[in-house]
Amino acid sequence: MALSVVDSTLAPALAEAAERAEEALDRLLPQGDEAQSRLYEAMRYASLGGGKRLRAFLVMQAASLFHVSPRAADRVAASVEMLHAYSLVHDDLPAMDDDDLRRGRPSCHKAFDEATAILAGDALQARAFEILAEPDTHPDPAVRCELICTLGQAAGARGMAGGQMIDLIAEATALTEAEVTRLQLLKTARLITWCCEAGAILGKAPSSLRHALAGYGRDLGLAFQIADDILDETGTSEELGKTPKKDAAAGKATLVALLGLERARSQARMLADQAVGHLDPFGPPAEKLRDLVAFVVTRRM
């Protein structure tokens, strides 16, 4: 099995994607010394200068399978990174997961204040949708609407926000393995799935290929969340850039808590194999997406 061998071309590809995402974010985030510049600063603080840019990488790689222009892919990548950043800012709030540390720095409400953090998240979400609607994102407005419609589903009450709601309820109740999987599907995997689908939407790909990428994203997203929960259990604050073992302390529903470390690891490996299987129709151009799967399940940070 190739999972333990991470191709040496992946690291520079991830670094390049992160750089492109950073540039696009810097260009597309608001800036200036208007009366509300504190809000701009908080949005930039939450979005720039950190993170693995996994979602941006997925958009760029999936888009490249259909020869989408990098400029278009970078805008979509920046949009989903803003959406992801908003979700982290709100998740870290005292009323939610109450986390003081994010990406090795004070979380947004610690660096600014709670009200500013709430507003920064809100404005990041609005900007994410606005960017997708702008003509520079794709010449065909039907493509832009499809991106927005599917992102709304992935981020909203039947997606990420719904998953976070279940997560909060789950702190008080015991969930079954199936329920935890559904939680993680909504909270994490749906947005990751969207990143992969977005490449196909931008490239006006046939639906069979779009579905293959969606399947890849779903399994990768679930594997990623399990790996994240394993890291939360085994990693240090330095490795994680956030407070470790917070989930266990909060009684959060994770597969690690439910199945134990070893069975959770084997579940992640099974999902990883499935994810790679979905890429068969794409041949060699999907090599970096295959490598990413191994990276995700073996990463230390």
Next chain:
Amino acid sequence: MALSVVDSTLAPALAEAAERAEEALDRLLPQGDEAQSRLYEAMRYASLGGGKRLRAFLVMQAASLFHVSPRAADRVAASVEMLHAYSLVHDDLPAMDDDDLRRGRPSCHKAFDEATAILAGDALQARAFEILAEPDTHPDPAVRCELICTLGQAAGARGMAGGQMIDLIAEATALTEAEVTRLQLLKTARLITWCCEAGAILGKAPSSLRHALAGYGRDLGLAFQIADDILDETGTSEELGKTPKKDAAAGKATLVALLGLERARSQARMLADQAVGHLDPFGPPAEKLRDLVAFVVTRRM
């Protein structure tokens, strides 16, 4: 001046718009007994069963000037009412304006809890954009993208969220009249302006008419905010459905605080006259929009 005479056809028109908005919201908000149904309930609690539906009325009236189908207008009206509802939910949070009462009922975080209220606001915003992107909103995807792009601007860091940021900062600093006007332009008038422009966008109106409606919305929005601040100063909790004199107690920057009641009233009347002037190109079909101006500056609730 006609401002003191509210046409007797306005009240039933407002009631009809409110009913249409309520029906569209009920249809378009998520519902079901999934694991995250608490989130659906909070979204519905925050959006349904209350409010003047001023924004929905503006969308519907502006759209009718261009013979847009009521079905399309109702979807756009529901979308902006969701966006407005999200902003109220987040504004009422303890970290923001800390208000326990909204539309005569416990505010969302009191009826549910803070975390649920934050998520409900987030999910309402996502749904608002998603609705606009759906094909049922307009057959032309370029129209849908224009709606989304302009709503993103009106709601984001250079619009409503930016205005709320200035409002929070203003509690600590003294603003000039021009600065307060800019705050209210961003916080309130930009979304109201969008409602009027949305009708023109849906109707593919010539830009001169779109600009006329935008001018109307801007002046109406500013007049509305002054009227709101006057009510905050003079109204009772029963009339308002929220806690009165909170703004004054919080040292909020309002024109009432800056100019006094009488000068604030005359400023509102001047803006109202200007708003009505923008409607000249539309003739008799804009009568209800004219009547609304009088209603807004003379209302008691």
